[in-house]
Every structure is written in structure tokens, then in C-alpha cells.
Amino acid sequence: MELAQAQRLWHPEPGWLNTASYGLPPDSSWDALQAALADWRVGRTSWEGWDEATGRSRAAFAALVGAPVADVTVGATAAQLLAPIAAAMPAGATVVVPEVEFTTNLFPWLVQAERGVRVRTVALDRLVDAIDSDTDLVAFSLVQSADGTVAPYDRVVAAARAHDALVVVDATQACGWLPFDATLADAVVVAAYKWLMAPRGVAFGYLAPGLRETLRPDTASWYAGQDPHTSYYGPPLRLATDARRFDLSPAWFSFVAAAPALELLAEVGTAAVRAYDVGLANRFLTGLGQPEGDSAIVAVDVPQAEQRLARAGVRAAVRAGQVRASFHLYSTVQDVDLALAALTD
Template identity: 65%
Template sequence: MDSVDLPQLWSAEPGYLNTASFGLPPNRAFDALQAALADWRAGRTSWEGWGASTERARQSYARIIGVDAADVAVGAQVSQLLAPVAAAVPDGATVLVPELEFTSAVFPWAVHADRGVTVRTAPADRLAERIDASVDVVSFGLVQSSDGAVVDYAAVVAAARAAGAMVVVDATQACGWLPFDGSLADVVVTVAYKWLMSPRGTGFIYLSEAVRERTRPLAANWYAGEDVHGSYYGLPLRLAKDARAFDISPAWQAWVGTAPAMELVEEIGVAAINAHDVGLANSFLAGLGLPPGDSAIVTVDVPGADAKLTAAGIRTAVRNGRIRASFHAYTTQADVDAALNALAG
């Protein structure tokens, strides 16, 4: 699909440079959600059709990150999805995370301090060299929320394997624009409302078979049953034999908007989205006289930037006192030029 045509698939108003906070729905996803809401309002349908969207999205996520759908569970938020994994680490385990990691991927480990679990930090760009035999788990955002830095995935995985440590990846700020092989990790968690441009409240976790074997599905429920429709009532416990045992029951309408958004990502191709997004990010950096990078998220320190951009109707975010701008499939060169003009003014 020609990248020139990409923005036509959305209804974004000019000046939105904040996908790292939340993505904008493709028209097909927004329309599907509106139809589901209308059916809900009028009581025109049963829930099973909405539920089918959850399975479509699961399959799509598996294809996007290169894993088997049987190894993917669905949920709502990073912390919820990580909770059973963190609960399964041994007493006294050491978890290594980046210094400025988003807390939803840190707190699930830190709450186990009472049983001796220690969370150790390191600079994101030195994570691999800080992994040694004392580290049991290395958990990190593949793309850092605070500044858009892309962690050296291959180096971290290699160091972790050499040390015998479990690899847990939060791909929330990466999945949808950054190609990567999820199967290299033990766990890959992603919520879909950012770069997968879905309604808030849908997410996924890839769990390797080895991780599942030592992890208890603490939120066991009817939707996690081997036969969903035969698991409504009573004992015995009869959970799915694969990662579906870790599912939580889906927020139906949100999944209706998630499946078509993710399928569009597949249709365009993550590599093509990467070229579009990083190209615009680098155009923005070049306009500020800064060297190019490898991320769709950039942070810059320009005096008065927040006020200048806000006055011009450019929507970005502020993180650690710096402007964070993020560029996605619906972003145009005109958006970049408008932001640069505002900052120059």
C-alpha cells in the first residue's frame, strides 16, 4: 500500500503527534465500533459476534509478532497481564528493569518485595551488559515510553540466555511500527490502544510454554475454559490447555474496534509503517538541526516548546520536561512542517 495514501484511511485532524499516548482509530475500526454500539443500544444482537472479534485480534497479534496464537492470551492492561507472571517468580528472585521504565511494567514485580523479590535498575542502553548470573528476569520496554529509545533486543536476549534469565518484553510502544520477533522472548505483553490504534482496554500477552508451565492463571474464569460455552457454571475446573487459560473475559465492544485496526496494520505491513513513521520523525529532527534516529518517538528540548505547539494546535506530550512527539501512519509531512513552523515561531 502506497504510504502517500495512508492518511486517507483515518479521519485525523491535522497536528496530532501523540500516538505514544494513544493512537487514532482507522475509519474501518471506528465504523465497526459504532455499529456494535448501535446494536448494543438497541439490543439487536447477542454477544457471540463481538466475541469473535477477540479471536480475530488474537490471531492478528500472533502473526504480527511471529508467534503461535495458541501461545497468546488476551487481557486489558500491561499490569494485569503481567501479574500472574510476576507472581510465579521464585522467592528471592532478582528482576532487572530499565531506570525509567513505565511503572505498569515495574510495579507487578515490585509488589513482591515481601517475599524477597528485588527489582534492580540499569540505564536502558546498558541493560544487556548488566545481566549476569544474579539476574533471574530481565523485563523491559522494547521502545522506551519516556524518550522513544529502542532497546537492543538481540543483545538483551543473548545476555539473558547466557545468564539463564527469563526475558519479558513490553512491546506497547513498539508493536505496530517496529518489526521484531516475539518468539525470541519468554513473554511479550502489549496493550493495543497506542500503535495498534485500538480502543483502550484490549491487550495481549505471549507466554512461552515453559512460562505457562510454572505460572498459575490467577484470574481463571469462564472465558478461559477449554470449551468457553461449556464453562459457564460450576466445577470441575476445566481451563484451556494453551495460553487461553490466562484470558480474562473480553470487553466486547472494545475488541470489535481492535480487530479491524490490527488487520489494517497487517495489510499495510509493519515494515512499511516503520519506514513512514521513522521517516517523518527524522524529518522533524532534521528541521530542528538534530541527527536522525531509529524511532517513531522523539523527545526534544526547545525553549517554550509546549506553549508554542499548543498555541498552533499541535498535540504532543511532555515527558521529563521535554517535548515527546510521535509519528504514525496517519501523520503527514504537513503535520511535521506545522510543528516545525510553530517551534520556529
């Protein structure tokens, strides 16, 4: 599907520049969710039909990040997917993390301090050089939440491999607009309610086979069984042999809405979405006299920006003392110009 054709499936009120906080659903997602809720309200159907959306979502995510479906697990939040990796770090291990990292990808490592796991934080622009022979794992966001900085993914991976360190990536602020190969890392986690435009309660993780062998699925339930439908009662333990053994039993309605959004993104292609999103972001930057960038998320320091945008009906966010604007495929030139008029008047 062409991007222009897909854009007709959204109907945002003018001025929404805050996808980095939450994304907006296409008509196909909204309609699927309303139908499921209507069925739920009157008990019209069984749950198995809703659960089919979980498999569709898993497959669409795998296609977006270039990973085998068997290496993708589903969950509820990015931190929940990181937890078994953090818990598996041996005592005395060292984890290197950018110092401004969103705490979803920081707290899971810090809480392991009582077991002797050390966390060393460094400036993002020093991350590559900070990976050394003492590093056991490097964790970072592919795109930083605060200001949209895109991490040097390939260089971080190369440095980590040179020192036999694991690579864990939080791609929550990247997946959906930035093409990348998840299989370069050992693990990639994504909360889907932002650029993947799903409801809250949907998250995906790529877990490399070699890493999975070192992890214990502490949240295992019937849904993590080799055959979930024969895993309702009693022993023995019979978990899936692939990444599904780390699945959390899904929030049905969230996945019902997630599947159409992910499938639409996969059909349009993230390369086309990236070109469009970054183009709008650069229109915004150049309109403020700033150089162009390479991200769909930008942060600007303009006096009283928050109040000026609010008066104009523009919804953005404030992060680290700056106004953060984010642009996705349903954003328009008119949205950008509305924000520019408010900030330059």
C-alpha cells in the same frame, strides 16, 4: 494493501503527534464500533457476534509479532498480563529493569518485594552488561515511553540466555510500527490503545509454552475454559491447555474496534509503517538541527515548546521534562512542518 491506500482510512485534525499517548482508529474500526453500539442500544443481537472480534484480534496480533496463535492471551492492560509472571517469581529472585522504565513494567515486580523478590534498576545503555549470574529475569520496554529509545532486543536476549534468565518485554510503544519477533522472549505484553489503534481495554500477551507451565492463571473464568461455552457453570476445573487459560473475559466493544485496526496493520505490514513513521520523525529532528534516529517517538528540549506547540494547534506530550512527539501512518509531512514552524519561529 499499500500504505498510501490505507492512509485514506483516517481523518485526523492537523497537528496530532501524540500516538504514544493514544492511537486513532481507521474508518473500519470506527464503523464496526458504531454498528455494535447501535445494536447494543436496542438489543438487536446476541453477544457472540461481538466476541468473534476477540479471535480475529488475537490472530492478527499473532501475525504482527510472529507468534503462534496458541501462545497469545488477551486481556485488558499490560500490567494485568504481567501480574501472573511477577507472582510466580520465587522468593529471593532478582529482576533487572531499566531505571527509567514505565511503571507498568516496574510496579508489578516491585510489589513482590514483601516476598523477597529483588529489583535492580540500571541505565538502559548498561542493561546488557548488568545481566549476570544473579539475574533471574530481565524486564524492559522494547521502545522507551519517555524518549523513544529502541532497546537492543537481540543483545538483551543473548545476555539473558547466557545466564539462564527469563526475558519479559513490554512492547506497547513498539508493536504496530516496529517489526520484531516476540518468540525470542519468554513473554511480550502490549497495551493496544497506542500504535495498534484500538480502544482502551485491549491488551495482548505472548507467553512461551515453557513459561506458561510455571504460572498460575489466577484470573481464570469461563472465558479461559477449554470450551468457554460449556464452562459457564460448575466444576471441574477445565481450562484451556494453551495461552487462552490466561485470558481475561474481553470488553466486547473494544475488541470489535480492535480487530479491523490490527488486520489493517497486518495487511500493510509493519516494515512499511516503520519506514514511514521513522521518516517523519527524522524530518522533525533534522528540522530542529538534530541528528536522525531510529524511532517513531522523539523527545526534544526546546524553550517553551509545550506552549508554542499548543498555540499552533499541535498536540504532543511532555515526558521527563521534554516535549515528546510521535508519528504514525496517519501523520503527515504537513503535521511535521506545522510543528517545526511553531518550534523554530
